Amino acid sequence: MNRHDAEQIAGALEGAGWSLAESEEEANSIILLTCCVRESAEQRLYGRLASLKSLKQARPVKIAVGGCLAQKVGERMLHEMPHVDLVFGTQQYPNIAVLLEAAENTQVCATNLEGLEFGAGTSFRREQFRAWITITHGCQNFCSYCIVPFVRGPEVSRTIEEVVDEVARHVSGGAREINLLGQNVNSYRLREDGETKFPRLLRILAERFPDTWVRFTTSHPRDLNQEIIGAIAESRTACEHIHLPLQAGSDRILAAMNRGYTAAEYVEKAQDLRRLVSDISLTTDLIVGFPGETEDDFAKTMEVVEACGFDSSFTFIYNSREGTAAARINNDIPGGVKQERLERLMQLTRKLTGVSLARELGREISVMVTGPSRKDPRRWSARSRNNRIVHFERQDADLTGRLAKVVITEAGSWSLKAELLEIID
Numbered sequence: 097m098n099r100h101d102a103e104q105i106a107g108a109l110e111g112a113g114w115s116l117a118e119s120e121e122e123a124n125s126i127i128l129l130t131c132c133v134r135e136s137a138e139q140r141l142y143g144r145l146a147s148l149k150s151l152k153q154a155r156p157v158k159i160a161v162g163g164c165l166a167q168k169v170g171e172r173m174l175h176e177m178p179h180v181d182l183v184f185g186t187q188q189y190p191n192i193a194v195l196l197e198a199a200e201n202t203q204v205c206a207t208n209l210e211g212l213e214f215g216a217g218t219s220f221r222r223e224q225f226r227a228w229i230t231i232t233h234g235c236q237n238f239c240s241y242c243i244v245p246f247v248r249g250p251e252v253s254r255t256i257e258e259v260v261d262e263v264a265r266h267v268s269g270g271a272r273e274i275n276l277l278g279q280n281v282n283s284y285r286l287r288e289d290g291e292t293k294f295p296r297l298l299r300i301l302a303e304r305f306p307d308t309w310v311r312f313t314t315s316h317p318r319d320l321n322q323e324i325i326g327a328i329a330e331s332r333t334a335c336e337h338i339h340l341p342l343q344a345g346s347d348r349i350l351a352a353m354n355r356g357y358t359a360a361e362y363v364e365k366a367q368d369l370r371r372l373v374s375d376i377s378l379t380t381d382l383i384v385g386f387p388g389e390t391e392d393d394f395a396k397t398m399e400v401v402e403a404c405g406f407d408s409s410f411t412f413i414y415n416s417r418e419g420t421a422a423a424r425i426n427n428d429i430p431g432g433v434k435q436e437r438l439e440r441l442m443q444l445t446r447k448l449t450g451v452s453l454a455r456e457l458g459r460e461i462s463v464m465v466t467g468p469s470r471k472d473p474r475r476w477s478a479r480s481r482n483n484r485i486v487h488f489e490r491q492d493a494d495l496t497g498r499l500a501k502v503v504i505t506e507a508g509s510w511s512l513k514a515e516l517l518e519i520i521d
């Protein structure tokens with residue numbers, strides 16, 4: 097999502113005649129796009145801003161801070177960081193060129209959360225072969241630990257026609273993979289139409305763009321229903337991967353988190369996905385140390401994780417976000433206990449990921465090449481339909497964006513190694 101936000105900002109600037117500088121030294125404006133979901137990202141931003149101070153003293157360069165944290169902190173950032181020229185919020189991306197101009201001689205803060213314009217300035221794409229498309233913006237679930245509803249505003253969905261038109265533009269521009277984005281794609285148009293239109297969208301995309309892979313993130317366990325699972329199963333283009341954040345396995349903690357489902361309901365949906373969508377990989381997010389989490393609650397999380405056999409998991413220690421409901425609960429867990437639980441959980445999730453990757457050994461699968469591997473440029477990096485990272489030996493020809501058939505030869509801790517069999521397309 098953050099990457100796509102950056103594309104929207106770059107697209108809006110490109111449309112106004114700006115171009116991307118090759119380096120920080122050449123730039124006449126530097127834009128930092130922020131996230132405030134985790135405290136660590138917030139701290140990194142302030143460190144980065146401090147280091148830009150000397151650059152600004154050496155030559156006139158405009159410094160702009162946008163995104164979630166900018167939305168949250170607003171004017172305060174301009175007072176605390178006088179070398180920042182512009183602070184702009186999550187719904188101001190289409191206005192970035194005008195805002196930078198307005199910040200020529202004075203500091204500007206633009207954090208209005210109204211008047212969202214979807215699709216404006218989205219022409220810039222870093223990669224030709226895949227595109228990111230926002231289908232819903234914002235969230236009003238108010239999970240008690242989460243800052244997103246406060247900084248992104250209430251959920252708004254685009255129309256099916258708008259989404260399909262944008263997909264058509266990207267496909268005719270060379271995209272072979274479309275990534276549908278939203279805080280909760282499962283409730284797509286729920287607010288506007290009284291029922292989710294996500295299954296319908298998946299079916300339409302499969303019919304109109306039969307050769308285009310469709311990925312989507314994020315799904316919400318409460319809103320994932322049988323119709324959506326059916327549409328994923330039937331659609332030839334929807335990729336067999338779902339990221340379904342569980343967060344905790346204790347019903348007491350899930351209720352305190354305001355997640356809207358029980359552990360049993362989650363497990364049932366996970367089982368339905370595994371039964372109905374062949375080869376689906378199921379990934380998740382997990383929080384340990386939510387205020388008041390007992391050893392018994394944590395044991396339940398471990399049980400549910402084991403029962404679901406997640407193919408991959410992102411694990412986090414709970415950290416309090418100012419302004420959220422959970423930040424007002426006075427029952428913090430000691431740091432050492434949180435850390436120890438995290439380690440036990442990671443041990444389990446690593447084991448499950450290893451088992452899941454080992455199952456792929458010897459299989460012949462289709463992958464889409466995403467580019468040279470960042471760790472080992474002698475290899476190509478690719479993704480399978482079920483979102484496994486697959487590496488194989490690099491050839492001379494540029495295979496970025498190509499579809500290839502490979503055979504899996506080795507399973508690592510996080511990724512797979514393969515041999516190329518043929519380039520499919």
Ligand code: SF4
Nearest residue numbers: 235237238239242244
């Ligand atoms: S669904 Fe919950 S966790 Fe996800 S963005 Fe909305 S409030 Fe945050």
